[in-house]
Amino acid sequence: MSRPLRIEYPGAWYHVMNRGAGQKNIFKTNQQREYFLSLLSDTSERFNAQWHAYCLMDNHYHLMVRTPEGNLQRIMRHVNGVYTQYFNRTEKQDGALFRGRYKSILVDAETYWLNLSRYIHCNPLEANMVDSLSEYPWSSYPVYIGEADAFSWLHTHYILSAIGEKKSVEKYKVFVEGSENNPLNAFYEKAYINPVLGDVKYKKRVLSGLSESIDLPDINRVKPRPDLDDIVKAVTDYYRVEESVIWQSRRGYRVISHARLMTMYLCQRVAGMKLKMIAEIFGLSSYASASSSIRLIRGRIEKENELESDLKSILLVLTP
Secondary structure (H helix, E strand, O other): OOOOOOOOOOOOEEEEEEEEEEHOOOOHHHHHHHHHHHHHHHHHOOOOOOOEEEOHHHHHHHEEEEEEOOOOHHHHHHHHHHHHHHHHHHHHOOOOEEEOOOOEEEHHHHHHHHHHHHHHOOHHHHHOOOOOOOOOEEEOHHHHHOOOOOOOOOHHHHHHHHHHOOOHHHHHHHHHHHOOOOOOHHHHOOOOOEEEOHHHHHHHHHHHOOOOOOOOHHHHHHHOOOOOOHHHHHHHHHHOOHHHHHHHOOOOOOHHHHHHHHHHHHHHOOOOOHHHHHHHOOOOOOOHHHHHHHHHHHHHHOHHHHHHOOOOOOOHHHHH
């Protein structure tokens, strides 16, 4: 199984989740819940973690955190590791507590922090655990609405100030408990949850400079893909040829054939096009012809330094 995408940088905001292995409960007593919260306090002091919202359910948790030092993995390794040891000790058991590595979603906070905090805080109500959110003591919501004592490590001012300077607590309660659907529900209901919550510009900014890696396969899923026009322009500009040569089927080992074949190859590699679509775009007889053409240029790239250099130069333009 591929490892989930981890993007870390100073000041990043995340929605972090994890659940028990086999859907088993990770919190069985209030003492265990209190200990987990003490770990959030501990990481606030040790690793400068800034916790902005939390909700501890029976078999999973939700956290909203900002990392001024870009050290999410270190923070969560401490939280999950130490808590697992404590849980196993108190339950007199051994082995893995969580189903795997935590899931983290990088968040464009200023755009989404209100709706994300609402999504986190509404979990007990969605699970029919309470009739009123303020009744649930194991989320940060009672603190936000002034019905529970504040923790020194819980930062509420960012989210409350986003809803208004005056009567922010009252406004936040109306916002969270209102009947209007949360636009983030559709995001989290998908079979594959995108590891970045933000618009195209935000994704480009945070993913810029990241290279492909076998440990980070999800980068290709979240990077905005160049389209056909982007690829054609990059190739024709690099080879200094007219666009018409891209669409002309000519045989021969020349710059023109390089440009056409390179365009086909990039349509598959960076635009994610299927062979059938490539065949239709380039006027080929079948997807087998498209496969053969792409295999040809790929083989040349692997053997010839000049073509490999061409590819790298074009990729710098297409994937900044």
